[in-house]
Amino acid sequence: MILIQRAEGGRVIVEVDDKVAKVRNIKVDSRLDSSWDSREKTVAFSFDYCYWSVDPEDPKYASQEMVFQDLGTSVLSGAFRGYNICLLAYGQTGSGKTYTMMGTPASIGLTPRICEGLFARKDDYSDQMASCRVKVSFLEIYNERVRDLLKQSEQKKPYTLRVREHPETGPYVQGLTQHLVTDYKQVVKLLEEGIAKRITAATHIHNASSRSHAIFTIHYTQAILENNLPSEIASKINLVDLAGSERADPSYCKDRITEGANINKSLVTLGIVISTLAQNSQVFSSCQSINTLTSEGESSRVESPPSGGRRPAYIPYRDSILTWLLKDSLGGNSKTIMIATISPASSSYNETMSTLRYAANAKNIINKPRVNEDANVKLIRELREEIDRLKTMLMSFELRNSSPSWSDDKDGNLTELVLQNEMKVGMISFTWCCNYLSL
Numbered sequence: 435m436i437l438i439q440r441a442e443g444g445r446v447i448v449e450v451d452d453k454v455a456k457v458r459n460i461k462v463d464s465r466l467d468s469s470w471d472s473r474e475k476t477v478a479f480s481f482d483y484c485y486w487s488v489d490p491e492d493p494k495y496a497s498q499e500m501v502f503q504d505l506g507t508s509v510l511s512g513a514f515r516g517y518n519i520c521l522l523a524y525g526q527t528g529s530g531k532t533y534t535m536m537g538t539p540a541s542i543g544l545t546p547r548i549c550e551g552l553f554a555r556k557d558d559y560s561d562q563m564a565s566c567r568v569k570v571s572f573l574e575i576y577n578e579r580v581r582d583l584l585k586q587s588e589q590k591k592p593y594t595l596r597v598r599e600h601p602e603t604g605p606y607v608q609g610l611t612q613h614l615v616t617d618y619k620q621v622v623k624l625l626e627e628g629i630a631k632r633i634t635a636a637t638h639i640h641n642a643s644s645r646s647h648a649i650f651t652i653h654y655t656q657a658i659l660e661n662n663l664p665s666e667i668a669s670k671i672n673l674v675d676l677a678g679s680e681r682a683d684p685s686y687c688k689d690r691i692t693e694g695a696n697i698n699k700s701l702v703t704l705g706i707v708i709s710t711l712a713q714n715s716q717v718f719s720s721c722q723s724i725n726t727l728t729s730e731g732e733s734s735r736v737e738s739p740p741s742g743g744r745r746p747a748y749i750p751y752r753d754s755i756l757t758w759l760l761k762d763s764l765g766g767n768s769k770t771i772m773i774a775t776i777s778p779a780s781s782s783y784n785e786t787m788s789t790l791r792y793a794a795n796a797k798n799i800i801n802k803p804r805v806n807e808d809a810n811v812k813l814i815r816e817l818r819e820e821i822d823r824l825k826t827m828l829m830s831f832e833l834r835n836s837s838p839s840w841s842d843d844k845d846g847n848l849t850e851l852v853l854q855n856e857m858k859v860g861m862i863s864f865t866w867c868c869n870y871l872s873l
């Protein structure tokens with residue numbers, strides 16, 4: 435989705451028409467007869483949502499509440515169902531990423547609103563024999579190093595945390611503190627603490643520009659009772675406010691230039707990861723459609739890769755700390771929303787076009803999210819569904835079939851299947867309960 439924030443620096447060259455953002459091509463002079471110039475006068479990009487957030491007096495102005503109602507509520511519903519979610523704000527310096535993700539005291543942003551939503555739901559749990567646990571962590575990546583924003587550090591060099599990769603759960607930051615929070619006020623306090631520690635500097639566009647990528651993570655675990663068995667559904671919500679992309683100003687000091695180079699390095703790597711994932715998703719979907727066509731027309735199955743032998747390309751996640759940490763959110767087990775913020779001013783034309791192309795690429799990625807639930811509880815539920823299906827079939831056979839021999843055969847097989855599945859359910863439930871109690 436695209437969010438158009440303020441217009442400083444020249445005339446407005448962007449307009450929003452429902453889900454389409456149209457940018458006037460400033461390289462084509464609209465006053466001249468363009469018959470000799472084949473370039474388009476406007477370039478249109480379509481997204482799931484486009485918001486106009488320039489002037490609060492404008493009737494089409496999109497407020498923080500409106501953005502939350504569209505995006506924040508879908509983050510919450512995904513988390514309640516047990517999915518991992520990632521919300522990522524990308525855009526030019528000063529275009530409103532931090533405003534959208536965090537907000538201001540007068541106009542709170544997505545992150546605090548999402549936390550508020552989690553705790554509003556928590557209050558309902560008393561009726562449902564379920565409970566939940568919320569833990570948060572907050573880190574920044576600055577100059578390719580990781581710092582815990584929620585840890586008091588007396589050290590001179592606080593950027594010492596290392597990223598490691600677990601074979602099952604993926605990349606994580608070793609030693610990052612996780613804070614158990616029980617109400618909204620506690621989260622707000624931690625958010626304020628972390629934001630105050632985040633590295634900012636004055637750039638030629640924005641005098642309090644975030645120079646680091648910030649990741650606020652919520653570990654949301656729900657304890658539920660399913661089929662009379664206690665179980666847990668876990669969801670990880672990554673709320674990411676990226677550092678702004680900006681060109682290096684020759685008047686900057688050496689540190690600022692190194693900092694800019696590191697920001698660009700991770701944003702360039704993010705761009706490469708996004709376009710490779712988008713290409714791979716296209717290879718995957720063409721593979722699927724070829725397999726579908728073949729299985730409709732022939733009896734044999736085609737193994738991937740399809741004709742032409744295109745294999746998925748290597749994804750360089752580990753080329754930057756940012757992409758390594760977001761590996762699962764980008765093209766993995768996560769529902770991911772990218773918010774691209776742009777300025778509608780003509781002076782930002784190049785950055786706006788590059789952000790829109792970046793976002794258009796990200797739209798093509800196909801992720802594989804799955805509910806993070808206990809595998810045994812899932813198996814028991816599937817077996818019970820199968821038993822119900824078989825019992826319904828048995829009943830309809832008994833009602834419909836008059837031929838005794840045929841019906842007896844089928845009845846026998848189905849009854850046996852029902853019994854086998856009920857035994858499996860009994861055994862798994864027993865072993866699972868023993869394991870759960872011994873923990």
Ligand SMILES: Nc1ncnc2c1ncn2[C@@H]1O[C@H](COP(=O)(O)OP(=O)(O)OP(=O)(O)O)[C@@H](O)[C@H]1O
Nearest residue numbers: 439487527528529530531532533640643644677678
């Ligand atoms: N829609 C908006 N309404 C009112 N103020 C806004 C809006 N968008 C941004 N701002 C204000 O503009 C300034 C810059 O915005 P913000 O800090 O969110 O930019 P950013 O993209 O995070 O920049 P950087 O990458 O440099 O950190 C802030 O003072 C912010 O409060």
